[in-house]
Structures are given as C-alpha cells and as structure tokens.
Amino acid sequence: MLSKAKLKYIKSLQLKKYRKEEQRFIVEGARSVAELLDSDFQITMLAATPDFLHQQVKRLAKRDMETIESSEQQLAAAGSLETNESAIAVVQMKPNEPPRLPANEFTLVLDDIRDPGNLGTIIRTADWYGIYNIIASGETADVYNPKTIGASMGSFLRVRLFYTVLTDYLRDAPKLYGTFLKGTDVHTIPFAKEGFIVIGNESNGISAAVEGLIHERIMIPRYGAAESLNAGVAAAVVLDNLRRSKK
C-alpha cells in the first residue's frame, strides 16, 4: 500500500519545482509505464495495481526498484490523470547535455513552445517522423510535466529533448530553417541533407534573436482563411513534407 508520505512525494512531482530538486518525474498509465519498463530510463519507484504487476511480471524481473502494490483509488489520488490509473512510476531524469548536431539528420528546435500538451504532441510527432533530437529554449514547457509525458504517448522514451540558449547553440548551425507565414513553399523547397527546423511560440512565432540566425524561411501554404496553424500542427506538416521530399 502507498504510505501517505509516498503518496505525497509522488504528488509533489507534478510540480516543476520538486521535479527539479529531485531530478525525478512521474510516468502514469498502464501503457506508458509498460513501455518505460523496456527503456533505459532508471525507475526508482513503481506503484501499481496487482493486475498490472501480474501482467508485467517478466519486465519487472529485469528491474531493480521499489515496487508498491496499490489500489486504483490510491493511484488516482497520487497521479494527475482523471481515469485509467493502474500504474505510476517515479523516474530519474537524464542529464541535459545538448549534443553537437546535426550529423546527417534533422533536428527540431522549439523556440518557446509554452503549452505542455503541445510539447507532448510535438514529441510524439517527431518520433513518428524519425526525429530523435529536439533542442528547446529555456522558456519552452517542461518535458517532464505530466501533461507533456502523457501527450507524448510514450515517445519521450525515444526522443531526447535538451534545453539550452538557442542563440548560442544555433550560432554555427550549418542549415537553419524557420517556419513563418511568408517564405519558401514547404511543398516545393529542396530540403538539405541535414539541418535544424525552428518552430516558434504559439502566439508570437519565432523570437527576433533566433530569427536573425535563420538561413531559410519556410511557409506552409494556406488555402483558406485561418490566420495561423497550431504550433504542433505546423511542426507535423513541415516534417511530413521533409520526409516526403526525400522519397
């Protein structure tokens, strides 16, 4: 059974302040936790229903961690999800060490994506399109926010996200694309072999400082009247066109 102290500890990790202090975060829901068990993330605690523990007995045998049998009610109280709670894991963060990129690949750059759900959707989309590194500004939502982890649908396990000062990091980038309302048509642009693609903030787009570093402005053609696209949607359309252009 989950003690009051442990329940309180898990709940505290819903807040960025405590996640940062502890360098730990939570992963919730049967599906995400099952995938997590197969990953190289270090799990420090697992609270789950007897059913879940029974189903995952093989995966659990390979893991050394504190395992606490809990009721659905307890898990619902500890977690952030409204429904479907059968497992919550406390997980060690990985170090935030942005690698030198790119090397024959494309990297997504997020310039202040503020909404945790949007961020999770972008991580999931990156995973779909085989983009495994994301570089994000310090003002971007926290990748370890339970909403981001949830919306990523397990893709946070495969896609690494690093926070850094974009203007420093991108200064010597070989090829830097940015999405704007005006630019080269994403349907016809000949994408380079490798590079960075910057997605701007939900309301304000790409910041002036980062805009100054962009080599090529790209735009998604509009056929109707909306003023803009959702940032996650824009990222997906650009990545789809990138992959399509290389067929």
Next chain:
Amino acid sequence: MLSKAKLKYIKSLQLKKYRKEEQRFIVEGARSVAELLDSDFQITMLAATPDFLHQQVKRLAKRDMETIESSEQQLAAAGSLETNESAIAVVQMKPNEPPRLPANEFTLVLDDIRDPGNLGTIIRTADWYGIYNIIASGETADVYNPKTIGASMGSFLRVRLFYTVLTDYLRDAPKLYGTFLKGTDVHTIPFAKEGFIVIGNESNGISAAVEGLIHERIMIPRYGAAESLNAGVAAAVVLDNLRRSKK
C-alpha cells in the same frame, strides 16, 4: 456592471446542458470577440471592458444587442480563460442541419473526436486548408465547448460543423476516404475531385460501422517508432497532402 444573475448565466454556458437548453454559447477574448462582431452570428449579450468597447466602437455600431461594461476581474470570474479577459459574448447557436455534400469540395468527417481542444485545433486547421464543412458523430466533443471555441482561434466563425448519425449520412457518399495505420500512401494517392475524409477517435480510430463504408483507406507513412499520430495532427497532414496533390 455585470449583475450576479448575468454572471451566473454566462458561467452556466460553460456547461453543455445549459448551452443546449438555451441554444447559446460563449465566445471569450478580445481577438475572438472582435472577429465575432464581423460575422453573421447573432450576439445576444456582450460584456467587455471600457477599453474593448472603445476600440470596437465601429463594429458595435452595426450590432443591436445588450452591452455591459465590465471590469477585467468580473470577466475573469464569468469566463473560462485564465488570462487576458477583456470581452465575453453570449451567442446564438446556428441550426444543426447537415447539408447534402460534397459538391466539388472536400468535407472532413469526425468519428468520435472526444477532446474539445483537439476539436478546436481541427476546426482551425480545416479553415487554413479551405475546408468549410465538418460532419461529426454525436459522440464528438461539443463544438460550443469554450475550449473548442478557444482552440479554434476564431475559425468556428467560418467552418460549419454539423452533428449527425455518420452511418446514415455517409451511406451514399460518392467517395469516402478514411485514415488508418495501413492503406494507400497519402503522399502518392491520386485524390478524387471531391469527397469525404474520415478522422477516427483519439484512442480507437474509426469505428467498425463507419469503416464498413470507407472506399479508400489512406495512411500517413511513418519514418520512426511512434505507434500513432494525434488525431488533429493526422487531419492536418492529410489535408496538406490533399491540397498539395491538386497543385
């Protein structure tokens, strides 16, 4: 000033039950309300800050409705947004009369899109790609939910959404595409001149009953490891490829 009774009335419209009874919904935020004033929607009440009323004096002159000068605090109390409240309008719903379609155009079909934010994003995306009719199952989220209206970023003013029984409505559809994990590659499919494109539920995809009516299964090629795409992202990628294919 907003009376307690009116504040309570506006708040009640955050709930579907009262929206349905009243056949009214709320539109919040300076930008959306300004666009609303230019539309053909019937506004029955407008509560706004003196600043907003002053800025919109020309648009307001063309409208006949109850206008209530309010403080930001009052508007924040009445609305569903956390920030940036300077106007809330109470608006008459339009009749739910699904038209006979298509006629040289494409129509989006939503088979149980449950998340109000996803729904709003899809409406915004449809507006970007010039899709002005959406047919939705009865289990799809409420288009008049404040979260949907908010996420649509004003596009609900241009895109009409109708609820109906999909299996009845689509029975005689001339060309019905559905998005699946397996099917014809959306990058290379020769889309017809007109038709319907069905987007399935966030967790379960397209329902068996609707699947039985689909003429052509389409899929978005995957280059990585994610199991699926967010429903709103999938809709956007399909619409982008549809428009691109007609260039």
